[in-house]
Amino acid sequence: MRPMKLNEYRQKRNFAATPEPQGGGSVEKKGKGSLIYAVQKHMATHLHYDLRLEWGGVLLSWAVPKGPSLDPAVKRLAMQTEDHPVEYADFEGVIPPGQYGAGTVMLWDRGTWEPESPDVDASLKAGEIKFTIYGKKLQGSWVLVRSHGLGGGKNPLRSAWLLIKHQDQYASTKDVEQDEPRSVASHRLLAEIARDGGGDVEKASLGDPASKGAPATSVKSGPGRSRRRKGIS
Numbered sequence: 574m575r576p577m578k579l580n581e582y583r584q585k586r587n588f589a590a591t592p593e594p595q596g597g598g599s600v601e602k603k604g605k606g607s608l609i610y611a612v613q614k615h616m617a618t619h620l621h622y623d624l625r626l627e628w629g630g631v632l633l634s635w636a637v638p639k640g641p642s643l644d645p646a647v648k649r650l651a652m653q654t655e656d657h658p659v660e661y662a663d664f665e666g667v668i669p670p671g672q673y674g675a676g677t678v679m680l681w682d683r684g685t686w687e688p689e690s691p692d693v694d695a696s697l698k699a700g701e702i703k704f705t706i707y708g709k710k711l712q713g714s715w716v717l718v719r720s721h722g723l724g725g726g727k728n729p730l731r732s733a734w735l736l737i738k739h740q741d742q743y744a745s746t747k748d749v750e751q752d753e754p755r756s757v758a759s760h761r762l763l764a765e766i767a768r769d770g771g772g773d774v775e776k777a778s779l780g781d782p783a784s785k786g787a788p789a790t791s792v793k794s795g796p797g798r799s800r801r802r803k804g805i806s
């Protein structure tokens with residue numbers, strides 16, 4: 574356990590105002606040796622997908638602006654973000670305006686994962702993590718490769734990685750974000766999660782696939798839009 578790793582996560586958030594978990598509680602394991610995998614679709618200042626892999630008592634996290642691609646020919650930028658508490662893998666809801674990452678969070682995929690090399694700390698350091706995902710939407714073999722050419726910067730926790738699907742039976746050219754836009758936990762779209770949580774429904778709906786039945790909405794500039802953000806949460 575490395576509880577110090579959650580300092581950055583906690584410093585960024587006001588737990589009196591956000592429904593996000595503070596972490597530090599005991600989490601019941603699904604089974605011996607199983608590590609949590611989750612992807613959260615997050616309509617914040619910009620839409621992105623947060624990939625989370627449990628390791629060392631926390632969730633290692635990457636923000637993937639375009640989301641994962643099932644096509645091995647497509648490399649998706651994945652910016653590493655602060656470690657999150659393991660409880661975060663169950664979070665779906667609305668982060669109130671003014672709070673870090675304000676917007677709507679959907680639990681887009683969930684399951685377990687397995688590193689293909691047992692020493693994940695060494696893989697993190699080396700900048701290449703090969704792993705297998707056992708999710709509902711994502712499965713099979715993937716790799717995260719740290720990129721030195723993409724503005725990785727000096728802070729290793731703000732480094733740019735590429736998320737790439739390996740060629741296997743789960744590789745495909747289908748657009749999984751477009752084809753499977755709903756929550757794996759509640760089957761809701763982003764707009765429905767925002768509505769239920771008292772969030773910005775119009776803004777959230779921008780992250781849902783365009784549907785013919787949906788009323789035309791104009792894009793309002795919400796409170797988070799005028800504010801310059803420090804990074805992708």
Ligand code: MN
Pocket residue numbers: 615617621623636674805806
């Ligand atoms: Mn996020």
